[in-house]
Amino acid sequence: MIEKVNLKIKPKFIEKYKDGYPLIFKESISNIYELKEEGTIVDLVDDRDEFIARGYYGKQNKGYGWVLTQKEDESIDLSFFIKRFIVALNKRTKFFNDPDTNCFRVFNGEGDGVGGLTVEYFDGYFVINWYSRGIYEFRDFVIEALKSVTSFKGIYEKKRFDEDGKYIDQDDFITGERAPIPLIVKENGVNFAIYLNEGAMVGVFLDQREVRKTIRDKYSKGKKVLNTFSYTGAFSIFASLGGAKTTTSVDLANRSLPKTSEHFKINGIDPEKEEIIVEDVFKYFKYAVKKELKFDLCILDPPSFAKSKNFIFSADKDYKDLLKQVIEITQAGGVIVASTNCANFNRNKFKSFVSDAFKELGLGYKILEEFSLPEDFKTIDSFKEGDYLKVLFIKRQN
Template sequence: MTETVEIKIDHRLVKQYYEGYQHIPKSLSPVLEDLKTEGVYLDLMTPEGVFIARGYHGHQNKGYGWVFTRDASVYLTTDWLRQLFSDAIGKRQKLFRDEGTTAFRLFNGEGDGLGGISIDLYNDCALVQWYSLGIYEHRANILDALEAAYPVKAIYQKKRFREGGKYIEADDFVRGERVEFPIMVKENGVWFNVDLNDGPMTGIFLDQREVRERIREQYSQGKTMLNAFSYTGAFSVYAALGGADKTTSVDLAKRSLPMTIAQFSANGIDFEAQDIRVMDVFNYFDYALKHALTYDLVVLDPPSFARSKKRVFSVQKDYVALLEQALQLTKSGGVIVASTNYSGFDMKKFKQFIKRAFHNQQATYKILETYSQPEDFPYDETFKESHYLKVVFIQKLS
């Protein structure tokens, strides 16, 4: 039986946990500072010793653990977890019935009631992502529960915490029948190659499904498109399928070239008619300005933090400057799709970044529409950081 540690918390914090707050920050109790064993249960108690809620201890960038129940009889057992996963699957029946989409999120951490873990479905394969050693310590029950809740062919995993000095495993296969990668999945009828056993990424970010479809439907026909930080070119594929005259995909990673070619080819698109550049996005901006290149549609979806040989990029510090440079490459009347998955600020702050960038460039704009996480990426209303995705379609007026 996993050890249980009682933590008495300040009266001022009791109400929020009674009302459903799940996050356990480092500051909650001095006891957490000295607690070395991850995975142990944490029973939150009033100063008088009355039970409030139960969580587990697990270090990740968001804190020191997560509450998962306010029932003192509940633990992370296989039966309880199976019901939790079954409930999440029940909420996604629309996606299960969608023959055009075979890749989506099956379970989204605290948004579905258990922080520190996510589960994605790629055809009949599941990808479990562990965000702390604490939740990983409960992996046997979690994996048993997943198999009981949904019949997957194989389970793969990604560890998003450092263990033994490293994040990446040589082999991410966990259970079931090994799969030969890449496999082909569909999203809105668009084909993508994915690999669940080749480093930290899979080939597509599932939370941008609605944004990609909107680009295909409304913003691509007859347009020229610049896809900055393009990864495997998913936005470019959608734009090309939407009738774009030409797409330009730019990413620093060398593997982005063959992977982007593969995504175009999977959808019957002539990749040679597109422009795929392996280079630093900021260097490409300089190149485009020098050659007077402009675009009707610019997609900006940078990583929250990135480091190259010559520069360090941080969304919090550098997004305004990034937008300013993108503005110089956007035609009058053109559209910038500004996106970030950084959880450290909200949509209001993100719109302030946009306002500042346009003001600095003495340009005017109109916000056309905004997007956040799709239905399979629910967030915890009491924990604003879980509402992380912010996408704004901006038209440059002058």
């Protein structure tokens, strides 16, 4: 393992780390120049070289690494990862025992004690996600630890740290047996087609599980449903199974058509009876307004950042204006599912976008329900930004 480095923490940040803050960020370090190779073990120390915490150096978004332990006598070795995995798996026992759901997250980064690393489960197959070159240096430990504490059909990995922001093209299979193509898994009794070796995205975002279930069980029956930024149509599938009168799925990616059609088919729904549109969502809104289209349930779950031919979208700057377009094509008395995974602003700021959007249109609204990350996406109180998901069910009142 690479030689350990002591990082001097500036006085005003010492209590923050003692209170359990896990992200090592540039502004907190006095001797940042001593960091050379990602994967280096770092000890956070004060001006008197007294130990504060231990972690690793690995660039991820705005961070320079993650704290792994506040115990000076704890080594970052195989036994460290085994212990972390055992605790995390024990917290997901009810998910492993759920006959209606066999896909979920079993290890959630800093929430389970190792920032930069997540592990997901798909009916016997595990997928390890590496978010920095730093955590990837511990690859052998992580894989051996996972193998030692689980029974599995196969293990895959995803490298998510390419410097160009593009997924590294590779064979993601590690060990065991290869998964069927596609692998059919279940979430609350609904089928998903998962592709474990076709790039970074496997076919569904697991953090929206409770939102999808709520859409199916409470808001879809007899409704005209619009699903924007629909990806592989997961929200649309749940809406249709909940008795929606019609579903319209809109996404710019060409793959959204075959992937959404596949999801309809494996759930016994004829995709020819549903509307799947491959188009720029921003362009579709203009079309819907021009044609005076109205929907009873509109789902708005854009990426934090999106770029199309004619428009660049950033959630922290543009969500309010995007929401206004959705409000205009929502029936009076209809419901908007407004969602964001952007960690740059908190829930109160998100609610202010909603308030401002309706105010500027001179319309009233009521928040019916709120959701954040589900239980398997474990977070910690000392790192609020880790609880990134914000979802509001909003009723347009007039």
